[in-house]
Amino acid sequence: MxxxxxxxxxxxxxxxxxxxxxxxxxxxxxxxxxxxxxxxxxxxxxxxxxxxxxxxxxxxxxxxxxxxxxxxxxxxxxxxxxxxxxxxxxxxxxxxxxxxxxxxxxxxxxxxxxxxxxxxxxxxxxxxxxxxxxxxxxxxxxxxxxLRRPAADPTPVPTGPSKGASPVTTPKKPQPVPFRFICQAIDDISGDDEWALLSQLGSHLTKLRPGFDPRLYGFAKLSTLLAAQPDLEVTQAVVGNGATAVVRIRPSATPALSSAARSTAGTRATATS
The missing domain is CATH 3.40.50.1010 (5'-nuclease)
Incomplete structure (x- = not known):
């Protein structure tokens, strides 16, 4: 950046x-x-x-x-x-x-x-x-x-720590993906075609929740997190002279999911107006 x-x-x-x-x-x-x-x-x-x-x-x-x-x-x-x-x-x-x-x-x-x-x-x-x-x-x-590094090899940790050894940090279980929150963010910034730029989505998610981080949910990047969600569609689109990643809520997703995201976004807009 x-x-x-x-x-x-x-x-x-x-x-x-x-x-x-x-x-x-x-x-x-x-x-x-x-x-x-x-x-x-x-x-x-x-x-x-x-x-x-x-x-x-x-x-x-x-x-x-x-x-x-x-x-x-x-x-x-x-x-x-x-x-x-x-x-x-x-x-x-x-x-x-x-x-x-x-x-x-x-x-x-x-x-x-x-x-x-x-x-x-x-x-x-x-x-x-x-x-x-x-x-x-x-x-x-x-x-x-x-940010904590996992152990370099899968060798079992001894029951009694050796003198001078650094403690091994066991990675925590990933948190559940905040799927509805992500859908609401997509709806906030998507155009009339319902597609949202992946780069803009990442910035918008962080603005809404400064602590949002794909690694908390077991994914190295936002793109892999989104691609793993069956109700989201991630693809490449031509923007200007190049291609960029875009995402949308699949049209085949449950109507309640899309309507809930739009309803929540509308409520936020009314509250801030």
Missing amino acids: AAPNGSQRRLAVLVDADNAPAAIIEGLLEEVARYGVATVKRIYGDWTSQQMNSWKRVLLAQSLQPVQQFAYTTGKNATDSALIIDAMDLLHTGDLDGFCIVSSDSDFTRLASRLRESGKKVYGFGEEKTPSSFVAACDQFIYTGV
Whole structure:
């Protein structure tokens, strides 16, 4: 995804080490690379604490700049304050196009909203326990569960972990596909011929639900998720000088499905008018 001038977005990656596991770091930075260049990479926490040991092992390899923040008072999260202050400094002094906030803490909801008010793209990264307020405040939210790497080989894991070994993360069972929500989104943007551009659909789904991600449902891409739905039709269409993927609800699909999508879309339009 390029910046408006054709160059890649310059992004600041700000990690709340108190609320993010070190096991995601490789997948996280690979994901960030899909949206732009990680110009700034900072990670916040009390590095005198043993709880930071897992992060300490990856700081150098991933070129993360640790920011020390002592826990001055029990029950007060000084790490959040340091991250927020740095984010606002970078907003006003750094030549950045967007921010990647890595945390599952709702305390960053207002920060995400403020950054977006200033015209910056905000990508959130957190666990599934992340409050919906923070998820909704981001342009796009990526659940870190889809970033965890499975074991490299299927060798059974020993019952007793060996000394110094990293824990193996077992992938979670995919969530049910939100089929009706997808149909409503197709109906929102489709033309009179009922076809919708796949690229526009992906953007629209994310606008409606910043946490929407095909990987949550067991699919690597939106196109493969849609193609696996028997009541949807995905094909190529000529647009301008090239071909692009388009999707529609199959005419043979149950009438109730199509009418329900249109009814819901009509209700939303009435409510916003």
